[in-house]
Amino acid sequence: MDEFALIEEIIVPRAGYRADVVLGIGDDGAVVIPPLGEELVIVADTLVAGVHFPPQLAPADIGYRAVAVNLSDIAAMGAEPRWATLALTLPEANRDWLTEFMRGMHEALAAHSVQLIGGDTTRGPLTMTVQIIGSVPRGQALTRHGARPGDAIFVSGSLGDAAAGLSILQREPATSEDEVALIQRFARPTARVALGQALRGIASSCIDISDGLLGDLGHIATRSACSAMVDAAKVPASAALLAGHTAAVARDLGLTGGDDYELCFTLPAASLVPHEDQLRRQFDLYRIGTMTDTAAAGEVVVMDDAGKPMQISRRGYRHF
Numbered sequence: 001m002d003e004f005a006l007i008e009e010i011i012v013p014r015a016g017y018r019a020d021v022v023l024g025i026g027d028d029g030a031v032v033i034p035p036l037g038e039e040l041v042i043v044a045d046t047l048v049a050g051v052h053f054p055p056q057l058a059p060a061d062i063g064y065r066a067v068a069v070n071l072s073d074i075a076a077m078g079a080e081p082r083w084a085t086l087a088l089t090l091p092e093a094n095r096d097w098l099t100e101f102m103r104g105m106h107e108a109l110a111a112h113s114v115q116l117i118g119g120d121t122t123r124g125p126l127t128m129t130v131q132i133i134g135s136v137p138r139g140q141a142l143t144r145h146g147a148r149p150g151d152a153i154f155v156s157g158s159l160g161d162a163a164a165g166l167s168i169l170q171r172e173p174a175t176s177e178d179e180v181a182l183i184q185r186f187a188r189p190t191a192r193v194a195l196g197q198a199l200r201g202i203a204s205s206c207i208d209i210s211d212g213l214l215g216d217l218g219h220i221a222t223r224s225a226c227s228a229m230v231d232a233a234k235v236p237a238s239a240a241l242l243a244g245h246t247a248a249v250a251r252d253l254g255l256t257g258g259d260d261y262e263l264c265f266t267l268p269a270a271s272l273v274p275h276e277d278q279l280r281r282q283f284d285l286y287r288i289g290t291m292t293d294t295a296a297a298g299e300v301v302v303m304d305d306a307g308k309p310m311q312i313s314r315r316g317y318r319h320f
Ligand code: ADP
Pocket: 007, 011, 024, 025, 026, 027, 028, 029, 085, 086, 087, 088, 116, 117, 118, 119, 120, 121
């Protein structure tokens, strides 16, 4: 089976439903209608087999994940996702693998009404680059650079699950429901797209946690030219994580483990009273610390239960 047969049989038939797509897959380029009065937000992420996911991962999960990590960047920008492209490099023309991969991909795309509008297919080591194009009302994109000392720091869900799930996936088949749940958080991350949009005009900064809380919050601190203080005891850990790990390991994974794709964002004091309760009614939010000006710009200081600064060796999780 050659490249063109694969595109014709497997990729083309699933595309096509957004009214703002003038020309989708099948021509030299896609043509879309940008939403009036909005700015476009463009993200892309590459996944390389053996680097960003282990060979054990099911093809449908690989497809789902390739989309979800991009939706997470769109979420962190406060944008609405609209269109996607896929640059796919395959070692062989394997119909079954590609069918499963596309099934997972379309599951993640359809959940947010995103249309696949084009891409490229080549032969080589298994690699995929998904690009998603979304939009925000003019001037309203969330950024990493707006946090100020005194702003409250929040995360949108439990951290450390995906890092634990990845090591279980690499080591052995899951032996309990908790292990299955942890693997699922790595294989099928939930992008917090609705939360990102709800934070427009409210949050002073936002980032998605792909490389670990300390590293990613450090990016907010660096870009915002201030420091951050995190209360380790407030970083949420799931019951599934705590079931199979000591509290100390769970805490370490929560601070430095990557791949959870929760949002980390800051709310200025002026936003807390009018907006925090309203956000909490719709979303899980955990207040984990405060932006500060007491350490060097870009520093993230972690406090233990006794309020003493902890030494944390790893900043951000490294795959393999
Ligand atoms: P060209 O040679 O002009 O780049 P191709 O033959 O590579 O065109 O692709 C034909 C059509 O199929 C194009 O519309 C392209 O966007 C689409 N396409 C190719 N590969 C993919 C893919 N992996 N995912 C989505 N669309 C694809």
